[in-house]
Amino acid sequence: MPTGSATISAATRRSILLLSFATFSSMVAQRICDAMLPELSRVFSVGLPQAAKVVWVFAVVYGLAQLIYGPLGDRLGKFRVVTFATLACSVGSLLAVFAMSLELLVVARVMVALGAAAIIPLSLAWIGDAVSAEQLQETLARVGLGTTLGIGGGQLLGGVLTDMLGWRWAFGFMTLLFSLVGVLLYVHGRRLQSGSSGPAGQHRGEQLGFGAQALRIITGRWSRTVLLVAFIEGAMGFGVLAMWASHLHRALGLSLSASGAIVALFGLGGMLYMAVARPLIRRFGERGLALLGVCTLGLAALLVAFSPYWSLTIPASLLGGFGFFMFHNTMQANATQMAPHARGTAVSLFAAALFMGQSVGALLAANLIERIGSAAVIALGGVVMTLLGLSFARALRRRDHLLNLD
Numbered sequence: 001m002p003t004g005s006a007t008i009s010a011a012t013r014r015s016i017l018l019l020s021f022a023t024f025s026s027m028v029a030q031r032i033c034d035a036m037l038p039e040l041s042r043v044f045s046v047g048l049p050q051a052a053k054v055v056w057v058f059a060v061v062y063g064l065a066q067l068i069y070g071p072l073g074d075r076l077g078k079f080r081v082v083t084f085a086t087l088a089c090s091v092g093s094l095l096a097v098f099a100m101s102l103e104l105l106v107v108a109r110v111m112v113a114l115g116a117a118a119i120i121p122l123s124l125a126w127i128g129d130a131v132s133a134e135q136l137q138e139t140l141a142r143v144g145l146g147t148t149l150g151i152g153g154g155q156l157l158g159g160v161l162t163d164m165l166g167w168r169w170a171f172g173f174m175t176l177l178f179s180l181v182g183v184l185l186y187v188h189g190r191r192l193q194s195g196s197s198g199p200a201g202q203h204r205g206e207q208l209g210f211g212a213q214a215l216r217i218i219t220g221r222w223s224r225t226v227l228l229v230a231f232i233e234g235a236m237g238f239g240v241l242a243m244w245a246s247h248l249h250r251a252l253g254l255s256l257s258a259s260g261a262i263v264a265l266f267g268l269g270g271m272l273y274m275a276v277a278r279p280l281i282r283r284f285g286e287r288g289l290a291l292l293g294v295c296t297l298g299l300a301a302l303l304v305a306f307s308p309y310w311s312l313t314i315p316a317s318l319l320g321g322f323g324f325f326m327f328h329n330t331m332q333a334n335a336t337q338m339a340p341h342a343r344g345t346a347v348s349l350f351a352a353a354l355f356m357g358q359s360v361g362a363l364l365a366a367n368l369i370e371r372i373g374s375a376a377v378i379a380l381g382g383v384v385m386t387l388l389g390l391s392f393a394r395a396l397r398r399r400d401h402l403l404n405l406d
Contacts, residue, residue, distance in 0.1 A: 012130050019123040020146035021181045022086050026119040027150025029112050032158040036167045044102040053106050058113045063355040065117035070348030078126040078344050081118055083185040088115035090178035096171035125347040128336030137333040141277035148270040217346050223338040227353045229392050234357025240365045240381030247374035252310045262317050269321025287393045289330050294389025296323025301382025305375040327389055
């Protein structure tokens, strides 16, 4: 379990700051190709679906690799694995700079995905080891600010650098970013090792194989609850969210640029929550945040789905992001605590469940839209998220009982 100290040491605070930079870099890498797809299609003389391989292949590899890094982090040390994964991302980004064909660019993106997949889950797991339980959710919210900034930052940087300098410069920027963050992590990690005592986050998990660790986690009543909720959250939250921009374009006649800008406010809402998380966490607690978050998100989804005025979708998207990340931050805190004996594996399973849910949700929503319409799909997603939050808040009451049964 995390240390019970009420004060976070200076070394641990610096570690958390550097891990925030790493999670920002990982998220930027995920989104930086989104805006450059038309340019890649033109440069390599391929259709847009072929150019999109740099996005969806990255996503598939990123999701599958989650299952590798959990036990690796528990065995070798989470901070160390994040450090070398970040440096590996710089190598993959450098290869992308000099890619002379779309196939080589996809290979480079696979290399980046293999490294980036380790960064966010193992950073969260490290923080779960290093920070006391009463400060955990607040600390995760601070790290989540870097992750949320990375979502919008990746899309913005990809578009701006591609338009102004060319797509290779975007990957050049990623090479420099990953190199700088990786070197800072390496130097700080060596300093921690040379000291007489490092932060509590250097805790190692039990030396079990991945299969044994995963089986122990998924058979636990509480951890199984968290993973199931994560899967549904990924499907209804992240998955259905992917349809918001298309709905605004088709139903309200907005341009794709305007629709994308409105949906981008979802991320801004998440950033606003991260900025004011501390007083909200202390005021409402986990159950209160889960309830308030999903109710806010559900209301926002209904507004987006049925509003006849596009202007109302602007505050709706902002509030939706605020509510969603209020709930998601609560889920992250529980993911880091559901299996302290193998925290890296547990958080990787959480990330994999979230990612698989997102993939299933996006596919399901795309098919349902053709049958019942985008408004009904978005409203349904909001209703399911609200019911999910109510169920999870109820489950939080029984958490200690379920943990005692495991």
